[in-house]
Amino acid sequence: AGHLLGEPGPPVDPILRRIAHRHASLGVGPGQYPVVGAHLLAAMGEVLGDAMTPAVHDAWDEAYWLFATALIAEEARVYQRIGADPGHPWRPWRVTARTVATPEVVSFDLVPVGPDPLPGYLAGQYVTVAVDLPGGDRQARQYSLSRAPGTGSLRITVRRVPAVGDAPAGAVSSHLHERVNVGDVLDISPPAGDVTLAPGTTPLLLVSAGIGVTPMIAMLGHIARLRPERTVVAAHADRCPQQHALRSELLDLGALLRDFRLHTWYDPAPEAAATGIAAGEVAARETRHHGLIDVDALPLPDGARAYLCGPLPFMRDVRAGLLARGIPPEHIRYEVFGPDPWAGIPPAR
Numbered sequence: 001a002g003h004l005l006g007e008p009g010p011p012v013d014p015i016l017r018r019i020a021h022r023h024a025s026l027g028v029g030p031g032q033y034p035v036v037g038a039h040l041l042a043a044m045g046e047v048l049g050d051a052m053t054p055a056v057h058d059a060w061d062e063a064y065w066l067f068a069t070a071l072i073a074e075e076a077r078v079y080q081r082i083g084a085d086p087g088h089p090w091r092p093w094r095v096t097a098r099t100v101a102t103p104e105v106v107s108f109d110l111v112p113v114g115p116d117p118l119p120g121y122l123a124g125q126y127v128t129v130a131v132d133l134p135g136g137d138r139q140a141r142q143y144s145l146s147r148a149p150g151t152g153s154l155r156i157t158v159r160r161v162p163a164v165g166d167a168p169a170g171a172v173s174s175h176l177h178e179r180v181n182v183g184d185v186l187d188i189s190p191p192a193g194d195v196t197l198a199p200g201t202t203p204l205l206l207v208s209a210g211i212g213v214t215p216m217i218a219m220l221g222h223i224a225r226l227r228p229e230r231t232v233v234a235a236h237a238d239r240c241p242q243q244h245a246l247r248s249e250l251l252d253l254g255a256l257l258r259d260f261r262l263h264t265w266y267d268p269a270p271e272a273a274a275t276g277i278a279a280g281e282v283a284a285r286e287t288r289h290h291g292l293i294d295v296d297a298l299p300l301p302d303g304a305r306a307y308l309c310g311p312l313p314f315m316r317d318v319r320a321g322l323l324a325r326g327i328p329p330e331h332i333r334y335e336v337f338g339p340d341p342w343a344g345i346p347p348a349r
């Protein structure tokens, strides 16, 4: 609303693009906007009570529709580009391999059922997986494609979200871990997502934590195949090497590059550290650190473009560190594995 009133702020186009990709990945279509708009306005009325005068109602209605119109137009472009139909975004995909990456992380290889060709995609994009849960609910979640394009199948890599205290275990990640096996069929929408690898030859900094490694593997795989001369510094933070999903794949892909270095930060739980299981072997192109990630310890090649993926506090710290070291904000892209609460907030300098 502030943007519509001309208040100063960051450009709104990237925000619209992110939402439009997420919506398109979920099959959100123009016919749903009046329903969401009506209920949103009704909910605002319930919360605001008497403060929701007819003038306030009409102003928000107008703001909603200005934004909705812009989103519907952007979504139409995304649907066209990814070749999807908002009425029928889902296609059946068969699981051809199920690989345990770590005790908490499993990868699924997928191929289309029937004659549909494998869709093209860009490194960094994701698909939405929709599953029918045992209680009858249908739930959809995004998963980044964890392999470079051009290999004949798609792969997603899923961390199981555990129950913590009163919070239940994650619905879809648990379902995928516990009930989906080779031969099963999943409903999947075409790849979408706006945080994709910039073409060119500039050096890259790929910074991830935990399951945030998934889009980085796709980007590194793409570079290894098509641009092995591109300098890449990868940095990853995890509890220990054993819980670092796709660690050996990251190193194998890096070995195909002329100039690659992996910086790891492991922060083992005290009991694991005490037994020594956390140490593992330091790989040839790896620089091992301990504790929390320290951006100042990273080599920053001139003109580097940075891609970040991990928990929000992690990305906030890394981003602040990179800005402090002189990387301009437009050269730092990040993927959030949830709604993006930073959208619309001017980047901190």
Ligand SMILES: Cc1cc2nc3c(=O)[nH]c(=O)nc-3n(C[C@H](O)[C@H](O)[C@H](O)COP(=O)(O)OP(=O)(O)OC[C@H]3O[C@@H](n4cnc5c(N)ncnc54)[C@H](O)[C@@H]3O)c2cc1C
Pocket: 126, 141, 142, 143, 144, 145, 157, 158, 159, 160, 161, 162, 163, 164, 166, 167, 168, 169, 170, 171, 172, 173, 174, 211, 214, 215, 335, 336, 337, 338, 339
């Ligand atoms: C662009 C994008 C890419 C992604 N890529 C990946 C990827 O490559 N790999 C990956 O593993 N994930 C990825 N994710 C995250 C993924 O989409 C899911 O969010 C994740 O798997 C959790 O989904 P879930 O259904 O298992 O958990 P949910 O059921 O959605 O639960 C999420 C959290 O909410 C809590 N919660 C749920 N209900 C309640 C309640 N009633 N009270 C209190 N707390 C509650 C749960 O305890 C849990 O901590 C990505 C997300 C996005 C947006």
Ligand code: HEM
Pocket: 018, 019, 022, 023, 026, 028, 029, 032, 033, 034, 036, 037, 064, 067, 068, 071, 338, 339, 340, 341, 343
């Ligand atoms: C003007 C109207 C709308 C606005 C401004 C809006 C905005 C947003 C935003 C900001 C997100 C989070 C994006 C991200 O950071 O990844 C989102 C996600 C989503 N939107 Fe909308 N939206 C609108 C209309 C709709 C409509 C009509 C639907 C149809 C049901 C819809 C369904 C969803 C769903 C399912 C998600 C994903 C939620 C999740 O998994 O966390 N939205 N939307």
